[in-house]
Amino acid sequence: MNKFTTDSVIAIIGGTMGAGIAQVAAKANHQVLLFDVAKGAAEKGIDNIRKGLGKLVLRSRMTQLELDALVSRIVPISDIKQLSSADLVIEAIVEKLEVKQMLFRQLEDICHENAILASNTSSISITAIGAKLLRPQNLIGMHFFNPAPIMKLVEVISGLDTDKQVADNIFELAINWGKLAVHAKSTPGFIANRVARPFYAESLRVLQEGATDIATIDALFRECGGFKMGPFELMDLIGHDVNYAVTCSVFEAFYQDQRFLPSLLQKELLDAGHLGRKSGRGFYQYPQNTQTENSKQQPDLALDTQLITIEGDLGIAETLLPLFENNGLKINRVPAADHQQTSEGRIIIGDAILMLTNGQFTTQRATDLKCPNLVHVDLSLDYQKAKVIALSPCSTLSLQALNCVIALFQTIEKTVVVIDDVPGMVLMRTVCMLANEGFDAVNQQVCNEDAVDIAMKAGLNYPCGPIKWANNLGLSFTLKVLNNLAITYGEDRFRASPLLQRKVAQQQLDVIKKSITTG
Structure with a gap:
């Protein structure tokens, strides 16, 4: 199977999304054939490309000559039979299996036998589409994210019969088009969804x-x-x-x-x-700014002590300590108690004890630890840069102790929100579940770990790949959060991925091996 070059002819079928993909291919210096069954739709798509690129010309990010050259490489086609010269055909039509099968079967008769047929589907099985084709080995998923000229991710989806060389060539083509490509197996939702x-x-x-x-x-x-x-x-x-x-x-x-x-x-x-x-209405009313100020923000309070005690290792929350010190707070650091484990460190201020939420109700953990003034702190991507800190107190926490904790974080210029006692709070449970799903996709051979993080960052604009985030948090702690959620809710929804469990066991075994070696 020959690799693609700039001499390869690319055909695109389908409306608005198709025009965006056509722009990407034309920018990479390919001749592009744009077809749509609706009369005038291809021409309209090209006009929209011209208008969009015109804004770049006005901002001096592109010259008029470059715009004209790019658009000239896109040719509107009125008859699907004119796609016979295409080396790659990418469809971006309606999400209906039978319609896609019919289109690709027609293209097999029109295009040469080595032509690659690609679907931009976001949800339909590539294997199922290929089941009705004469050459399913030439069928691939090439899932762009909207808007295609801007979003970097392309999921390269292999069906059961897709030739590996086809997948590799499409992957390389996407890279040459300036995209971040990831390989994935044809399973529901692929990677990102x-x-x-x-x-x-x-x-x-x-x-x-x-x-x-x-x-x-x-x-x-x-x-x-x-x-x-x-x-x-x-x-x-x-x-x-x-x-x-x-x-x-x-x-x-x-x-x-x-x-x-x-x-x-x-x-x-x-x-x-x-x-x-x-x-005009969903969770919010429109038109309006949806980023409404949250109703849980706390009023400013004065801190009546300058001493905080850090017991054990705070894990990912260790980055809070320089902020405390830079704002005049005195830190008394002591070893963890015998019953504590790594990443279960605590901050003690006045009568209050703060711990990173571990997937339990704060009240349940307070009961287990015999600690009636416990406050859970939610996860942050970066505690130093975070503008907000979320707290969840146990049911027996005194108002005086809560106010002391609120004042502590206000001292380091954080907006504090207090939410009711819910297992795993908001970000912690979400990030652990995202990572768990990522690990499970890897465990089921859908993709590799790097592909998960690339897909979520490049396709959905996540600030950090969920698997990398879980590694930063600590895989053993991530697993603990999931296990606690599963115990609390009693639902299969929170079951931990076998791959995550295996990785944590491997880390524990490495520690045992090291202790034996050094001992």
Whole structure:
């Protein structure tokens, strides 16, 4: 199977998304044939490309000559038979299996036998599409993310019969087009749409349990987690008809695996016709700025002590300590107590004890530790840069102790929000579930670990790949959070990936081996 060069002719079939892909291919100096069954749609797509690139010319990011040259490489086609010279045909049409099968079967008769046929599908099995083809080995998934000229990710999806050389050539082509490509096996949701389900599901669950409000959850994702948008803002932007349909599709495709269970809250919005921005109402009302100030923000309080004690290792939260010291607080560091483990360190100030949430109710952990003034702290991507700190006190925490903790974080110029006692809080449970899904995709041979992190960052703008985030948090701690969630809820939804369990066991075994060697 020959590799692609700039002499290779690329054909694109389908509307708005197709025009974006055509722009990407033309920018890489290919001749591009753009076809759409709707009369005038290809010409309209080219006009839209010209208008979009015109804005770059106005900003001096592109010359008029470069614009004209790029657009001249895209030729509108009115008859599908004119695609006979194409070396690669990428379809971006309606998401219906039978329609795609019919199109590709037609293309097999039109194009030469070595032509590669690619689907931009986001959800349909490449194996299923190929089942009706004469040359399924030449069929590949080439999943771009919208808008294709801007978003970097391309998922290269191999069906059961896809030739490995075809997959490798398409991967290389995507790289040459300036994309970040990842290999994946044809399974429901591929990588990004599968791994992303907990981003929505955990926040919907936290909201359903009344731990806090919509605006606060979104604020925590932005200001603590470093995400561009919170889950409710993003669902409103995508549209609940689309987002809910994808969730249901993945849920059904995985034989109703509880990890992908759709939310009744989102179904209620859909049933009411509240589709998000497109309908003027979703979780928020539109038009308005959705990034509403959260209602859990605490008033300013004065700190009546300058001494804090750090007991044990704070793990990922160790980066808080320089902030405390730089703001005049005195730190008394002591070893962990015998009953404590690494990453279960604590901050003691006044009567209050702070610990990173571990997937339990704060109240349950307080009971287990016989610590009636326990406060859980939620995860942050970077505690030094985070603008907000989220706290969840146990039910017996005194108001005086809570105010002391709030004042502590306000001293280091953090906005403090207090949410009700919910297992794993908001970001911790979400990140651990995202990582768990990523590990499970790897365990099931869908892709490798690097592909998970690349897909989530380049395809969905995550601030950090979930597997890298879990490694930063500590795999043993990530597993502990998941196991505690599973115990608390008693649901298969929170079961830990076998790969994550194996990795943690391997780390523990390495420690044992090292102690034996050095002992």
